[in-house]
Every structure is written in structure tokens, then in C-alpha cells.
Amino acid sequence: xxxxxxxxxxxxxxxxxxxxxxxxxxxxxxxxxxxxxxxxxxxxxxxxxxxxxxxxxxxxxxxxxxxxxxxxxxxxxxxxxxxxxxxxxxxxxxxxxxxxxxxxxxxxxxxxxxxxxxxxxxxxxxxxxxxxxxxxxxxxxxxxxxxxxxxxxxxxxxxxxxxxxxxxxxxxxxxxxxxxxxxxxxxxxxxxxxxxxxxxxxxxxxxxxxxxxxxxxxxxxxxxxxxxxxxxxxxxxxxxxxxxxxxxxxxxxxxxxxxxxxxxxxxxxxxxxxxxxxxxxxxxxxxxxxxxxxxxxxxxxxxxxxxxxxxxxxxxxxxx
Amino acid sequence: xxxxxxxxxxxxxxxxxxxxxxxxxxxxxxxxxxxxxxxxxxxxxxxxxxxxxxxxxxxxxxxxxxxxxxxxxxxxxxxxxxxxxxxxxxxxxxxxxxxxxxxxxxxxxxxxxxxxxxxxxxxxxxxxxxxxxxxxxxxxxxxxxxxxxxxxxxxxxxxxxxxxxxxxxxxxxxxxxxxxxxxxxxxxxxxxxxxxxxxxxxxxxxxxxxxxxxxxxxxxxxxxxxxxxxxxxxxxxxxxxxxxxxxxxxxxxxxxxxxxxxxxxxxxxxxxxxxxxxxxxxxxxxxxxxxxxxxxxxxxxxxxxxxxxxxxxxxxxxxxxxxxxxxxxxxxxxxxxxxxxxxxxxxxxxxxxxxxxxxxxxxxxxxxxxxxxxxxxxxxxxxxxxxxxxxxxxxxxxxxxxxxxxxxxxxxxxxxxxxxxxxxxxxxxxxxxxxxxxxxxxxxxxxxxxxxxxxxxxxxxxxxxxxxxxxxxxxxxxxxxxxxxxxxxxxxxxxxxxxxxxxxxxxxxxxxxxxxxxxxxxxxxxxxxxxxxxxxxxxxxxxxxxxxxxxxxxxxxxxxxxxxxxxxxxxxxxxxxxxxxxxxxxxxxxxxxx
Numbered sequence: 001x002x003x004x005x006x007x008x009x010x011x012x013x014x015x016x017x018x019x020x021x022x023x024x025x026x027x028x029x030x031x032x033x034x035x036x037x038x039x040x041x042x043x044x045x046x047x048x049x050x051x052x053x054x055x056x057x058x059x060x061x062x063x064x065x066x067x068x069x070x071x072x073x074x075x076x077x078x079x080x081x082x083x084x085x086x087x088x089x090x091x092x093x094x095x096x097x098x099x100x101x102x103x104x105x106x107x108x109x110x111x112x113x114x115x116x117x118x119x120x121x122x123x124x125x126x127x128x129x130x131x132x133x134x135x136x137x138x139x140x141x142x143x144x145x146x147x148x149x150x151x152x153x154x155x156x157x158x159x160x161x162x163x164x165x166x167x168x169x170x171x172x173x174x175x176x177x178x179x180x181x182x183x184x185x186x187x188x189x190x191x192x193x194x195x196x197x198x199x200x201x202x203x204x205x206x207x208x209x210x211x212x213x214x215x216x217x218x219x220x221x222x223x224x225x226x227x228x229x230x231x232x233x234x235x236x237x238x239x240x241x242x243x244x245x246x247x248x249x250x251x252x253x254x255x256x257x258x259x260x261x262x263x264x265x266x267x268x269x270x271x272x273x274x275x276x277x278x279x280x281x282x283x284x285x286x287x288x289x290x291x292x293x294x295x296x297x298x299x300x301x302x303x304x305x306x307x308x309x310x311x312x313x314x315x316x317x318x319x320x
Numbered sequence: 321x322x323x324x325x326x327x328x329x330x331x332x333x334x335x336x337x338x339x340x341x342x343x344x345x346x347x348x349x350x351x352x353x354x355x356x357x358x359x360x361x362x363x364x365x366x367x368x369x370x371x372x373x374x375x376x377x378x379x380x381x382x383x384x385x386x387x388x389x390x391x392x393x394x395x396x397x398x399x400x401x402x403x404x405x406x407x408x409x410x411x412x413x414x415x416x417x418x419x420x421x422x423x424x425x426x427x428x429x430x431x432x433x434x435x436x437x438x439x440x441x442x443x444x445x446x447x448x449x450x451x452x453x454x455x456x457x458x459x460x461x462x463x464x465x466x467x468x469x470x471x472x473x474x475x476x477x478x479x480x481x482x483x484x485x486x487x488x489x490x491x492x493x494x495x496x497x498x499x500x501x502x503x504x505x506x507x508x509x510x511x512x513x514x515x516x517x518x519x520x521x522x523x524x525x526x527x528x529x530x531x532x533x534x535x536x537x538x539x540x541x542x543x544x545x546x547x548x549x550x551x552x553x554x555x556x557x558x559x560x561x562x563x564x565x566x567x568x569x570x571x572x573x574x575x576x577x578x579x580x581x582x583x584x585x586x587x588x589x590x591x592x593x594x595x596x597x598x599x600x601x602x603x604x605x606x607x608x609x610x611x612x613x614x615x616x617x618x619x620x621x622x623x624x625x626x627x628x629x630x631x632x633x634x635x636x637x638x639x640x641x642x643x644x645x646x647x648x649x650x651x652x653x654x655x656x657x658x659x660x661x662x663x664x665x666x667x668x669x670x671x672x673x674x675x676x677x678x679x680x681x682x683x684x685x686x687x688x689x690x691x692x693x694x695x696x697x698x699x700x701x702x703x704x705x706x707x708x709x710x711x712x713x714x715x716x717x718x719x720x721x722x723x724x725x726x727x728x729x730x731x732x733x734x735x736x737x738x739x740x741x742x743x744x745x746x747x748x749x750x751x752x753x754x755x756x757x758x759x760x761x762x763x764x765x766x767x768x769x770x771x772x773x774x775x776x777x778x779x780x781x782x783x784x785x786x787x788x789x790x791x792x793x794x795x796x797x798x799x800x801x802x803x804x805x806x807x808x809x810x811x812x813x814x815x816x817x818x819x820x821x822x823x824x825x826x827x828x829x830x831x832x833x834x835x836x837x838x839x840x841x842x843x844x845x846x847x848x849x850x851x852x853x854x855x856x857x858x859x860x861x862x863x864x865x866x867x868x869x870x871x872x873x874x875x876x877x878x879x880x881x882x883x884x885x886x887x888x889x890x891x892x893x894x895x896x897x898x899x900x901x902x903x904x905x906x907x908x909x910x911x912x913x914x
């Protein structure tokens with residue numbers, strides 16, 4: 001009963017956050033300079049033509065009404081029509097890039113999350129050892145570099161100047177399934193992994209050390225429990241929460257951080273799509289992409305919160 | 321049976337000793353109380369018995385044998401097999417030591433499984449149930465399925481005690497297991513520990529800073545000072561004829577419930593690792609010290625085989641005549657509201673929707689001290705906060721200062737009212753701003769309430785520091801350079817600088833060691849007489865009441881259960897609650913303290 005209420009509460013908060021985000025996105029795109037109808041028709045259009053198109057697009061209606069229409073369409077899966085490219089539905093414009101980006105993010109997550117959780121925990125268990133020192137120094141260095149710099153370094157080292165192992169740009173053929181052209185994806189995935197893993201690794205290391213120094217771990221050792229049980233039964237369950245929270249935060253970051261990395265590799269993903277939509281003032285596409293990115297952010301954090309509640313007895317059971 | 325010989329523990333790398341030359345013996349069925357102030361190395365010694373080193377500490381040398389087995393020579397695997405089986409540990413704070421992610425049952429069963437206790441799960445379940453019965457906890461499924469946070473502090477500590485006795489060990493180490501528990505709960509836990517050690521013939525080491533606690537449970541007492549054991553002896557002998565000057569200091573600083581002796585404090589502090597002098601480490605604070613004391617740590621000596629002391633001059637200490645200053649102090653009998661500074665009439669207040677105080681009437685005269693006593697949750701601190709105007713909830717009833725009604729919130733009170741009531745908080749570590757110098761801290765009330773120039777302010781601040789037995793040169797230092805006791809003195813000086821009519825002290829000694837506590841109580845008691853302020857002393861510790869207060873108000877669940885003159889209430893309590901509280905309070909029966 002208590003548990004259900006707590007989760008419903010989180011869900012409601014998540015939906016509320018999404019609503020606020022949608023309002024912000026809508027207002028921000030409203031504030032963009034220029035009239036959408038003029039943007040579509042170009043500078044040569046007559047004022048009459050602009051007025052007609054404005055009415056067709058619903059730009060003459062009050063802002064609140066425009067918002068309501070937009071949101072209701074969005075919720076029912078209708079993302080509107082793009083201003084450019086022959087009046088295509090937005091869903092078609094962003095469909096393929098969205099898929100491409102999802103593949104990239106999922107691959108990067110599959111590599112970086114287990115790697116960094118494992119590495120962080122291991123470094124904590126072998127605290128002050130050689131591996132721990134290597135991990136702490138290298139992660140500081142990597143964390144200090146922006147992801148596009150990492151991307152360029154990766155290209156220099158593995159693709160152009162030093163070694164010639166992988167193609168410097170990633171343009172998978174849309175008609176062939178991605179998993180058959182993985183070599184195209186190696187460098188972008190590597191770049192994203194290098195950008196994400198320092199944070200999760202350092203966080204896991206710090207939390208694991210805190211847990212290992214806690215009194216309940218000392219107590220478990222003073223009870224004579226084998227180290228295997230001390231770690232797996234006593235330490236790991238308490239480390240799930242930081243692992244989940246950190247992972248969710250970094251995955252959410254990936255969803256946005258991908259924009260710069262895709263640009264470096266000229267990868268046809270959602271980032272590239274967003275950048276071209278901005279240059280073309282394709283407002284419906286900008287709105288759709290930003291709202292999707294924001295939803296991913298909110299949903300990941302929501303999922304992390306719910307998992308946290310489920311694995312923390314104090315939250316799950318309430319007091320007594 | 322446990323024997324420790326020549327044990328030393330060092331700080332990793334530096335070789336600075338945390339404890340050295342530690343030696344004692346505990347026989348089966350006996351409890352040895354290891355007493356010392358914070359920083360004396362007692363907890364380090366306690367965990368060393370399980371060959372457990374805390375981060376940064378390493379075992380230097382020595383010999384530890386339990387039932388003839390040399391613990392020091394054991395490899396890691398053998399050590400693991402004896403921890404929890406041959407020797408077990410009860411931690412200081414069970415709320416931190418029980419794993420929050422695991423059910424009680426899991427944490428109890430695993431120790432049995434690990435050490436192969438019992439042959440089947442049924443047998444182990446039965447043992448768990450038996451353990452729960454022994455520590456007076458329910459043994460039903462529902463209870464065992466709970467997580468630690470679903471138990472009260474006392475229940476958590478019982479689980480920890482049960483766990484320690486689970487595999488019927490030969491030796492058990494208890495590390496201040498009753499700190500943070502109410503007296504009633506503490507009394508239950510102590511009784512359980514004592515019964516179980518007797519019943520199973522377990523040798524127990526009970527580590528504490530509280531002499532009164534060990535006086536009731538220990539057979540022998542070892543006193544530790546600055547990393548060394550300075551005196552060991554049977555409990556009664558030690559209390560009757562303490563032969564080390566430090567032990568004597570400790571004894572007179574224990575608040576005495578019976579009121580036969582007055583509290584006396586000791587200034588200065590015990591030296592920490594790396595700052596310890598050559599020879600006897602107590603010498604710099606000892607008035608009997610001679611050149612020999614400063615040159616060499618005295619050898620093991622003493623009146624008889626069981627009572628050992630490490631002091632060059634123990635014969636002089638024993639022979640020293642009783643101190644005549646211990647006369648019963650003056651106490652006035654009038655508790656009427658006449659001349660009352662603070663009068664509280666039918667005060668009720670709440671936190672949110674919860675009523676926490678239900679109609680309290682009391683008053684304090686000038687130059688008198690009222691002790692507000694109760695267990696946690698009794699509402700005593702809330703009442704003190706209501707009077708000082710920092711309680712944020714609803715307040716009904718009347719609170720009067722010198723006959724006029726006070727506003728509820730201190731922000732609405734005129735400057736003169738705010739000046740008249742000063743509050744001293746529980747933790748001197750939290751109540752002084754670490755970024756401000758002592759001069760900045762002390763000048764605040766002067767700037768608030770008086771028109772003074774720089775020099776006048778400085779003169780008053782130095783006077784105030786001297787009044788609380790601190791040196792005027794401390795004005796330029798920051799709080800983190802001071803010990804806990806010194807910080808609390810600064811907090812008192814700050815309150816005095818406002819020239820208050822009423823001083824509210826909220827558990828001001830509970831985070832301090834006994835010697836420091838005694839000196840703070842001595843100081844407060846003197847200030848009340850000298851300055852004629854009315855003091856409200858909030859505490860859960862009844863013996864302090866006898867040493868300090870004139871009247872006492874006992875609170876339970878927001879009600880005033882007993883109110884009157886200290887001697888009357890403590891010697892002849894009327895309310896059932898007060899009687900129980902008194903019965904559960906550990907006491908030291910010091911026959912003739914010199």
C-alpha cells in the first residue's frame with residue numbers, strides 16, 4: 001500500500017516535470033526570431049501568401065491554444081509536419097536518425113555501464129593499489145576533456161594520423177541493418193564510452209569505499225564472515241542505489257551529449273537532425289527532438305527513482 | 321579466559337603509539353570494565369582483541385591468548401574462523417552496525433551458518449529463537465523479517481547482543497554498547513549482558529567512558545589514560561581505595577546520585593598520540609608528580625596481586641587524607657513563585673499535528689537552578705525552546721519573564737527580553753561558527769546589546785573568558801583549535817556576555833568526557849550563585865541534577881510527573897515514573913572518596 005503510493009507519487013512528479021518541460025520548449029521555440037510562415041516561404045513571398053500560410057499553420061491563434069493543439073497532437077503520436085522538405089511528417093524526418101542514435105546510445109551504454117561499475121568497484125576493493133591509482137588518474141584526465149575533443153583524439157589516433165583501423169566518419173548505409181556494419185560505429189561508441197565511464201567509475205569507487213568503511217561492513221568482518229559474503233551480501237546490495245542513480249544520470253547525459261559526438265563523426269543521428277533543423281528554422285522538428293530528449297531524461301530518472309525505492313528497505317517499508 | 325600481554329598499537333607508517341604496554345586477564349564468567357576518556361585508546365584495544373585494525377592503525381606487538389590459543393599468531397583464515405565463534409563483538413552504535421539492506425533474520429542466521437553452528441536449518445532457526453528469548457525480544461517470524469530501521473534503538477542493541485552470544489563464544493567484547501540509549505533501556509541491556517556472561521561462563525570486556533555504568537556490571541576495572549592502563553583492580557577495591565591519581569580524579573568527577581559528594585572537575589586534557597610526554601603521561605596534570613614521574617613510566621606495582629597500579633607514588637596517593645572540601649553544599653528550600661524570574665503556566669505546545677507538551681507549570685527563581693529531566697521524547701527540550709522563543713510550533717498558555725508575558729517567537733520579543741534569556745546548546749562542536757575567531761564569536765552579544773568601543777569590548781571578553789577559566793589569549797584562535805570542553809566554555813562565556821537573567825542549558829555536557837563534564841557543572845553551579853541568574857538545566861542524566869540543581873521537574877511524554885526540591889524528589893520520589901528512573905540509573909557507591 002505504502003509502496004504503491006510512493007511509486008504513484010513519483011510517476012505523478014515525472015509527468016508534472018514533463019509537462020513543465022513541454023511548456024518551456026514551446027515557449028522557447030516561440031521566442032525564436034522570425035515568423036515560421038516566412039521561414040518556409042522564403043524572403044520573396046508576398047505578405048498575403050505569408051498570411052494565408054500563417055492561418056493554415058494555426059499561427060494566428062492565441063499562444064495557449066497553439067500549445068494545447070501541439071501537446072494533444074504530440075501525445076497522440078502526431079508530431080506535426082516539417083516546415084522543410086516538401087511538408088513531410090516530422091515522424092518521418094526524425095525516424096531514421098532517432099533509430100541510429102538509439103543504436104549508438106544503447107551500444108555505448110552496454111559497453112560503458114558494466115565496465116565502469118566493475119572498474120569502480122574493483123578499484124575500491126583494491127584501494128591504493130596499482131590499478132586503483134591508474135584508474136583514478138586516468139579518469140580525472142578523461143573527465144577533464146570535453147567529448148568532442150575525445151572524439152577528435154580518437155580519430156587522430158585510430159583512424160588518420162597514427163593507425164588506420166576504422167573509418168573516421170560513421171555513415172552506416174540505411175538499407176543494411178546496423179549490426180552488419182559495426183566497424184562504422186566503433187569510433188563513436190568508443191568516444192561516448194570514454195566520455196561517460198570516468199563519472200560512473202569515480203562515483204562507484206567513492207560509494208564503494210564509503211560502504212566498505214561503514215560500521216556494518218566492519219561488523220560483518222568481526223562476525224567472521226568470509227570476504228565473499230561480506231562483499232556480495234553486505235556491500236553490494238547497498239551499492240545498487242548509487243550504481244542505478246549514476247547510470248541513469250549518465251545515460252540521460254548520453255542522450256544529450258550525443259549531439260556533439262555525432263557532429264564530429266558526421267553520424268546521421270538525432271544530433272545531426274537537430275542541428276540541421278535549427279539552421280533551417282524547422283520549428284516542429286526542433287520541438288519534437290527536444291521534447292523526446294527531455295522525455296528520455298525524465299523517464300530515466302524516474303526509472304532510477306523507482307528502482308531505488310524498490311531496493312531500499314527503509315523507503316520500501318516505511319517506518320514500522 | 322583471555323590474556324593480553326604487552327600489547328601495542330601504532331599509527332600506520334609513523335610508528336606513533338595509540339596504545340602500548342597493555343596487559344590484562346579476564347577469566348570466564350567475569351566482566352572487565354575498560355574505562356577511559358575519548359582518545360585514550362580503549363576502543364582500539366577492544367577491536368585489537370579480535371585482531372581487527374581500524375583504518376590507519378596497525379598492531380605493533382604483544383600477545384593475546386584466548387583459551388590458550390595465540391590469536392596473534394593466527395593466519396587470516398584461522399582468524400576468520402574465531403571471529404564470532406570464539407570471540408565476538410558488540411558495537412557502540414547498532415543503528416550503524418546492522419546492515420540496513422538485510423533482514424534481522426538474515427543477519428542472525430549467517431553467523432550460525434558461517435561457523436557451522438547446528439547441523440540443519442531447523443536447528444539454527446531454533447537457536448535464533450532461543451537467542452531472541454535470551455535478549456528478551458519476540459522470536460516470531462514477523463519480528464525476524466523486519467529490517468533494522470523497523471526496530472527501536474534498544475531492540476537493535478539487543479539484536480546485536482544476541483548475535484554476539486549466538487555461537488556461544490568464550491570471549492565477548494562490548495564497545496560502549498549503551499551509549500545513546502535511555503537509562504531504562506540501558507538498564508535492561510546491562511542486566512541481559514551480565515546474566516548471559518554468568519550463564520555461559522563468557523569472559524567479557526566492557527569498554528566505556530562511564531564509571532557508573534561499569535560499577536554495576538564489571539567484576540574488575542582497568543583504567544586507561546593516554547594509551548596505557550594505569551590501574552587494574554576488583555571493582556570494589558578500585559572504588560574504595562583507588563591508588564592512581566588519575567583514577568581518583570575520575571571518581572570525583574562522576575556525578576553522584578546520592579549527593580554524598582560534590583562534583584569536582586579537572587582542567588586540561590589528555591595528550592593524544594604523538595603529543596604524549598615521556599615517563600608517566602599523567603604527570604603534567606598531577607600535583608604529586610616528581611622528577612622520577614617525568615623520566616620513566618613506572619613499573620607494574622600495587623597493594624596486592626589483583627590490584628595493580630602504575631604510579632611511582634601510589635603509596636602516597638593511598639595515604640592521602642580525605643579531602644575536606646566535600647561538604648554538602650548549600651541548598652535553599654524555597655521553591656515558591658515569589659521572586660521568580662521565569663514562570664511557566666499551563667504551557668501546551670505542538671509539532672505539526674502532534675501535541676508534545678500537555679500543560680506544564682513551573683518557575684525558577686534568580687540564583688537558583690531548575691533541572692528539567694526526562695528521557696528522549698519527553699518534551700524537555702521542546703519546553704526549553706518554547707521559553708527561549710525558538711520553538712516553531714504552536715504554543716498555548718503563559719510564559720512570563722519578571723512578571724510580564726513573553727512573546728512566543730524570539731523575533732517578536734523586544735531586545736531586552738532577548739538579552740535576558742540566553743541559550744547554550746548541546747554540542748559545542750555545532751554551536752560555534754568554525755569560520756569565526758573566538759573574538760568575533762564573543763563580540764556578537766556585546767555589539768547586539770551594548771554600546772561599547774573596541775577596547776571596552778575586549779576588556780569584557782577577556783573578563784568573560786577568565787570567568788569560565790579560559791585564558792584571554794584565546795581571543796585570536798578559531799574553535800577547531802579548542803577541545804570540546806574549551807568550546808563549551810566559550811559558548812558559556814558568549815551567553816554570559818549578554819548579562820542574562822535566565823540561562824538555558826540544553827544537555828550541555830552530554831557530548832563531553834566525565835572530567836570535562838564535572839568541571840563544566842562546577843563552573844555553572846558557581847555562576848548561578850555568583851551572578852544570581854536563573855538557570856534551566858535540561859538533562860537526561862539524574863546524577864547531574866543532584867550536583868547542580870535546587871529544584872527538579874521530571875517530565876514524561878509531555879507531562880510534568882514530579883516537581884519539587886531536588887533532595888525531596890530524589891530521596892523520596894512520589895511518582896512511579898521517577899522511582900523507575902532512579903532505579904535504572906547506574907550509581908557509583910563510593911564509600912570514602914578521599
